[in-house]
Amino acid sequence: MPDIQPAPPPTPEKPKRTPPTRPIPTDRIAFTKQLDLLRAWAAASGPTSKPASLKDVAQIVKLSDSTSSLANAFFSAMGFLQKTADGFIPSTDVFNYNRAYGWNKETAALKLAPAISTSWFAQALMPRLGFREMPEDEAIDVLAEVSTAAPDYKNQLRTLIDYMEVSGLITREGGILRARAQTASSPEPASPPTETAAEPQVSREMPRAAISTMFSQAAEGAVQFHVSVKVDMAEFAGWKPERIAAFFAGIAQVLAAKGALEKGTAD
Numbered sequence: 178m179p180d181i182q183p184a185p186p187p188t189p190e191k192p193k194r195t196p197p198t199r200p201i202p203t204d205r206i207a208f209t210k211q212l213d214l215l216r217a218w219a220a221a222s223g224p225t226s227k228p229a230s231l232k233d234v235a236q237i238v239k240l241s242d243s244t245s246s247l248a249n250a251f252f253s254a255m256g257f258l259q260k261t262a263d264g265f266i267p268s269t270d271v272f273n274y275n276r277a278y279g280w281n282k283e284t285a286a287l288k289l290a291p292a293i294s295t296s297w298f299a300q301a302l303m304p305r306l307g308f309r310e311m312p313e314d315e316a317i318d319v320l321a322e323v324s325t326a327a328p329d330y331k332n333q334l335r336t337l338i339d340y341m342e343v344s345g346l347i348t349r350e351g352g353i354l355r356a357r358a359q360t361a362s363s364p365e366p367a368s369p370p371t372e373t374a375a376e377p378q379v380s381r382e383m384p385r386a387a388i389s390t391m392f393s394q395a396a397e398g399a400v401q402f403h404v405s406v407k408v409d410m411a412e413f414a415g416w417k418p419e420r421i422a423a424f425f426a427g428i429a430q431v432l433a434a435k436g437a438l439e440k441g442t443a444d
Contacts, residue, residue, distance in 0.1 A: 194327060194330070195325075197330060199297050199323065200250065200297075201324065201330065201333045202251045202337070202340075203247040203250075204336075205247050206240075206245075206247055206248055208336050208339045208340075210238065210240070211336075213238050214234065214238055214240075214252075217234045217238045218252075219267045219272045219275035220237055222265075222266060222272075226266055226272070227264075228261045228263035228264030228265060228266050229265055229266070229267075230264045231245055231249070231265075255292055256270075256292050257292060270291055270292045274286060274288040284345075287345045290344040293340055293344045294346060297323065298324075298334075298337040298338075299346060302338075302341070302347075303346065303356060305319065306347060306355060306356035312353060312354070313335070313349065317334045320337060321334055
């Protein structure tokens with residue numbers, strides 16, 4: 178009679194994870210690749226902000242459509258993407274991020290701060306970090322409590338801190354988180370306007386020609402005087418050089434005569 182081997186016991190099914198109650202990023206796409214996806218959405222949408230398709234974006238970042246789609250739920254919850262009947266339209270922050278990336282890769286993600294600063298995870302941590310610095314593991318515990326996330330979501334909760342760090346809301350050094358004194362959500366100072374010399378303005382209501390003088394005796398042996406000359410520049414424009422010279426010569430004679438008269442009166 179042949180030996181009958183007992184059937185192996187059934188493999189117990191792995192319990193399904195209970196998803197958190199707050200949106201968190203996928204753990205199937207690396208954080209840096211998620212940032213690439215954001216820029217790819219802006220690039221695919223283009224300068225006209227047209228709805229972009231998942232296929233277009235996947236081709237740009239060299240990922241499959243199914244893998245690229247894993248980031249969409251979090252991106253939409255964050256307001257990075259807006260779904261339409263024809264595809265997704267990136268937010269202004271995402272467009273600004275992609276544009277800034279061409280100028281400075283290191284600081285471009287600061288443009289994402291407005292959306293990240295209003296997220297549930299930033300709202301949970303920033304008041305605490307504004308009071309004191311916090312170990313990263315403690316911050317993850319806070320996020321887990323707020324989102325009711327199980328321990329196996331720890332890496333995804335850590336990615337939320339990555340978003341806060343890259344957007345300039347916090348610093349992370351030696352496993353310690355600190356709030357920045359000035360967050361990236363604050364408006365960036367605008368470049369000061371270039372100052373230009375003010376152009377002289379010529380009043381067209383000036384009298385055609387007027388001269389006034391005033392002499393006063395300030396102290397013994399000293400005379401103070403003030404001269405005011407007003408001439409219509411429109412009239413000057415048509416004068417010949419000889420006439421202008423004669424005009425100022427006449428002024429000199431008037432000043433000399435009037436000055437002698439007023440000086441004598443003061444004495």
